[in-house]
Amino acid sequence: MKSQKLICAGFGGQGVMSLGQLLAYAGMIEGREVSWLPSYGPEMRGGTAYCCVNIADRPIGSPLISDDADCAIVMNLPSFHKFEPLVVPGGRVLVNSSLIDEQSTRADLHAYYIPANEIAVTCGNVKMANMVMLGAYIKLTGVVSESSVMKAFGKVFTKKTPQLRKQNKAALKHGAASISDQVPLPAAI
Amino acid sequence: MKSQKLICAGFGGQGVMSLGQLLAYAGMIEGREVSWLPSYGPEMRGGTAYCCVNIADRPIGSPLISDDADCAIVMNLPSFHKFEPLVVPGGRVLVNSSLIDEQSTRADLHAYYIPANEIAVTCGNVKMANMVMLGAYIKLTGVVSESSVMKAFGKVFTKKTPQLRKQNKAALKHGAASISDQVPLPAAI
Amino acid sequence: MAKKITAVVTIAVDRCKGCGLCASSCPLELLKISKSTLNVYGYHPVIIERMEECMGCANCFVMCPDYAITIERTVHAGA
Amino acid sequence: MAKKITAVVTIAVDRCKGCGLCASSCPLELLKISKSTLNVYGYHPVIIERMEECMGCANCFVMCPDYAITIERTVHAGA
Amino acid sequence: MGRTLMKGNEALAEAAIRGGCTHFFGYPITPQNEIPEYLSRELPKHGGVYLQAESEVAAIHMVYGASAAGGRVLTSSSSPGIALMQEGLSVLAAAQLPCVVLNVQRAGPGIGGIQPSQADYHQMTRGGGNGDYRIPSLAPATIQESVEMMSEAFEIAERYRTPVFIVSDGMLGQMMEPVEFKKQKKEPSQPKTWALTGHQGKRKPVIIKTMSLVPEILEQNNQNLQRKYRDIEEKEPKFERFRTDGAEIILVAYGSTSRIVKDSIELLKRTGINAGLIRPATLWPFPQQPFNEISHPCRHVLCIEMNCGQMVDDVRLSVRERFPVSFYGRCGGVIPTPGEIADQVKKLLGER
């Protein structure tokens, strides 16, 4: 299977780190090589945090994705500006359109606009916006299955009430659904 | 003029360090190259302190005299045991016979026995035993003059009352005199 | 001779981190976090609701860790 | 019932550094530095002069920094 | 037990527990804080002791005391914190006491930054403590290797009675990767008869010390140490070779940089250039063998470090003028990309 390099970025509280961890964990569950690398340090609150996830079939070299991301998931505007340029031509950018009202100007990318916050609210919890994006991502790439993500969920989070589980699952599904009818913009390269 | 390597050793309070310094200073006054190297560190009182003095006409290499002393001045018994072996064949050992009642067993040395403490007492100050030995040494070697030593005296000691000066001078002279009639033992090599 | 005090409280919106220390220290509870606004740093800034009631006590200024509040207090003689 | 005390004070000559702390602490001034003796380390050791007067108070033992003093104190009952 | 996804720092901490670590002393510093945090939570559950020291200086001397008392002891810090341990490390080496010291390197000099770096190579291999001593330095490149080296580190420490470094960095410490924990030896191979326990009236008092005012005795102590170091130099060098056969250029890199270099080698292959990698897995003793064995068609050796050029001296000493040696590095917390390293190689080999 094709390897995947994902950068996932947003404000501190938007759950971008756990999004990446869930994905990496799911990849591992499926027997693949994975790595997850966070940005770290005393970020100024309101600054941008991000992580890099690699999923591949051979040992991962650099866990850092410098300029060859297959996809960027961006949850806020600074992240959009910072990471959209790092996606390879033909790659994808998943934009949280609830907070970002700009559009990609790169003609060589597939851009998807997902109102993740709104969708999350409909799933019962605005904190699930990250799961909405993840749902969309795995739907688009097929890099891991939804059930692996749900298995990973049990490992990554210490708090895992049945209700949270349910909300989570719903968010993944709604996320996936949100792009099923989207023609990626620009339409093609 | 021939270079001189002297080791000078005794108990902490016997003034062996200043003996060496006076000699080095006198050498410098006479325009020669000199070095003085003390043993140092927290000596157990009652242990032995020593210094090495080099006087030469070219820059001094090692200030340490390991096994080629031209002369050893020994003020107490442990020093006698430790340093007599380091004198070169044909060299001299000056023994403070007030405190050391052994005799040299090396046939290849010129040994001189000087009752330095007793002589010092006659000069008015038992602390002058070191000067007695120095007087004998410069008399034997001629490496520096008595007047250079007296000039050096002014430099080395911070306390220098006229009385101390006088006692000092007397000690040097008596030291010199003490060996004038001595046939070094063993008589010859 | 009674005095009347009026005060103009200005909040530098982009400096405000929405911490609420000012609001919690206002004896008249005039300040509120505006949940609906987001400043450039992604914070919900504080707003003053009934400026005319403000007595210029400066508690809010004193407690603001981000120097986001400026107060012009005028003491009007007489009444 | 009066008691009589006798004491035997022994000084380990080569351990003694001639510091005089024992002497200065003896209430009966029984100890003296012996200027005429030199031990193996070059010190003038202390000596006890009138042992029979010693009352075994052990001050000298207590003050000796070099464990050079041993005291056998005997308390004789009656008199 | 299967694979689990873990942060490098936490994996090291878990590996320490499984490796029988009984005592941890340390002082917080980024980017290694997950280690004390994990151990403060988990070590007591295994009967071990976690204690936060008042400083790195104190930490290393607590390590000294606990090691002397027979504990299996770990400390962890990052670059400036390791600088503060130099006197203590010299004392530990001189007293021949086992312990493991982790350095999760960050950028310097001075307070510097908290991003990944390898600028402590000199610190890790030549120290700044006084006197003649060396400290074996293990440099993992993956989290799996990190956990394996942790138990190896305790074993080497106890076998040779020496402090041992594990040299990590902010990238390896902060990233997550699958890791599998294998069964580890928890007990020292030899009883620590030299340890402080109280003599219980049954033996002579043990004295642990490093001072000798008599030069001849101190020289003897030094010679004993040196004999041990020669032994370690003979037996403990570790390295990995990657595609060195038929390589026109050999790249040398350790730790996280070596991972990036592997990507570069992949990139180069696509452009028809055969590049290979020698990865020292021990920094001291520095592995000589793979350098001795470099041969035709190699034309060049290029050392890549996340610093301004430190390991390159050891590379030169090992290549012994048989091939030209160059250096390329990034520093300050900047991580080189596979592409820029590949470009360096192309530049060196001449454009094709």
Place this chain on the structure above:
Amino acid sequence: MGRTLMKGNEALAEAAIRGGCTHFFGYPITPQNEIPEYLSRELPKHGGVYLQAESEVAAIHMVYGASAAGGRVLTSSSSPGIALMQEGLSVLAAAQLPCVVLNVQRAGPGIGGIQPSQADYHQMTRGGGNGDYRIPSLAPATIQESVEMMSEAFEIAERYRTPVFIVSDGMLGQMMEPVEFKKQKKEPSQPKTWALTGHQGKRKPVIIKTMSLVPEILEQNNQNLQRKYRDIEEKEPKFERFRTDGAEIILVAYGSTSRIVKDSIELLKRTGINAGLIRPATLWPFPQQPFNEISHPCRHVLCIEMNCGQMVDDVRLSVRERFPVSFYGRCGGVIPTPGEIADQVKKLLGER
């Protein structure tokens, strides 16, 4: 002023005063105590400040503060004390602040002994502080050279804005030799516009710092430092050659050991062996030129140190395999004799 007989330590202290030293901070340690003792007595007479610090750690940070404030600052210690200064030295180097740090080496490792040694060569040339930095290290061999290097040290420190080491040892520090003080420059060549003085409302605040959380900026700082280091490597290496012309063997030694080696060369001459000496007078930058110029009939290079072999790596890096390089040393405070070194040479050259 004529020659005067002085202890090495006191001569250094006097030279510091004459060199315009305004502030001394230090902590007592043998065998360098004559330096603070002399300065506590004499420096205040010249308007300077002597202050005893609570530790070497504090001393080096006082130096940092006083240097940042524009003082001409000295500290002095011996091996374990220098180990404690490693973090501070890294900070000073990173902040580009001038100061002079004296190391009167004693035997190690650990508490070790107080007799002469050169076992801090690594410490003096590669440090144990974190990050990429280097410190120029001047290594006098005589007391005359000590005093000359003291004022040179202040000048280098201020010219390049860097800490500078003077590397002495217990022998050079404790011995007396005639020395002559020449007129010295007391004032920095350039005004210290970067120093902390209070802005007096007249300029922007000065900020002195070493932290940069942005890797690209920290890399830039590092590159600035490296440029400076290349400059120093080009301009500041110093060495002495002694009878190297026509020598069959070149001995390499620095500091007090080089004096002993000169005696050995004399001894060897008497037995018909032409031996020469290269004496690095700067340890970093290590002088390359004399090694490049070694030529026929030289057959061998022998490095002599009062340690277990540290400078020998720099000798190897400089000789670049053109000649075989060997090492001979004594350690622990044992001082080699001219005779034993001569014997080593004879052994190497084969009996005649």
Place this chain on the structure above:
Amino acid sequence: MLKLFTRTAGLKDRQTHYCPGCTHGIVHRLVAEALTDLDILGNTIGCASVGCSILSYNYFNVDMIESAHGRAPAVATGVKRVHPDRIVFTYQGDGDLASIGTAEIVHAAHRSENITVIFINNAIYGMTGGQMAPTTLVGQKTTTAPKGRDASHCGSPLRIAEMFAKIPGASYIARVSVHSAKHVRQAGKTIRTAFAYQQQGYGFSMVEVLSTCPTGWGLSPVEALDWLEDNMIPYYPLGVYKAVETIS
């Protein structure tokens, strides 16, 4: 009559990096106002320490030097010995001052260095992510004391003001808090007094400021104020612990 409450000239016009509601910002203002009131801004040199306040050199409008972790009092000593006529202060956290820098601060007091120390006691290591400090209260949870500080494992918190009052070289030692507007105003006066001690040459002065770390404590900024009042003040009583002279 018009009174303006606005950013003091002692602070640069710049966004701080502190977390929302972190009281470091309040204390910065108090220090800057004291320097402005005493008209010594241009004559002052500040020593920042390693902790969240390391970047305080970006905020104070005076010459500043960054110090390695714990060493600010040594750095300040170096600065002051070169410029005895300048005002020199350190600004240090409790990890910095009461843990790694214990020797340096004790000896600055011991030598009676004529400097002023602003000591931020927030009962935690803020910058590194909430580890235990020597001032962490018994029972308080931190990332390295996950079950709360246990006195039987690592003792009870140090009381710095009380301890330093016993150092002969200290001239003025006080503890204040910034958990309410009233206390902030009192803290401002106290800090000004400490600088006045230095101005008048009395030697070492220190103000311990009980401060919040909402992030490290896992509380909202307002909850943090209450937590400080309810938990810290009982263990760390406010007041002037030593004053060799009554000055204003």
Place this chain on the structure above:
Amino acid sequence: MLKLFTRTAGLKDRQTHYCPGCTHGIVHRLVAEALTDLDILGNTIGCASVGCSILSYNYFNVDMIESAHGRAPAVATGVKRVHPDRIVFTYQGDGDLASIGTAEIVHAAHRSENITVIFINNAIYGMTGGQMAPTTLVGQKTTTAPKGRDASHCGSPLRIAEMFAKIPGASYIARVSVHSAKHVRQAGKTIRTAFAYQQQGYGFSMVEVLSTCPTGWGLSPVEALDWLEDNMIPYYPLGVYKAVETIS
């Protein structure tokens, strides 16, 4: 009835390296006697420090470890945390404890490490040749204070016992002297009490012993005793500064 005063089993039969009349030797005896009296010789681990007493491991008849300068309390912490059931003590000079080792000793007390500290205050650095210590009295001449310590230059001496009594983790803090037989006897009892505190698990105990350094002070051994009494005791009052419990 016969009573024998002789070398305790707690000391090896060996000549010490101390200068004549140096009271280190007296304190060694008191410590060794306390350990013997409490019957814990075989169960004790001692931490020697750097100072004249570094070689104390040659004299005490217990397992001993040498510590780097100032770090004995950290070393003791390491030892004690491995062997909580052993008796652990440090023996430290005033340069070691009150200067370079300030942080380590404060934090051993802070953590309430269950160890006993014997602190030899002789107002000077003996081993290195008589430099100033933080305990050197104002006016006292040393090799680095040739005109006598000047308080306006480097403050007034630290009073360690007073300071440590303010540390919550300390259980027993006392100051004694060994300048007369009576005081030596009292010192012996106090040292025994300190060890008893440790035995009973009360945490950190420390005895500060006013001691002489005839060599460093430039006095005869007997003059030194008088100097101590006349100069040190007025500045360093004897007594028990803290005792959390009354035990024997």
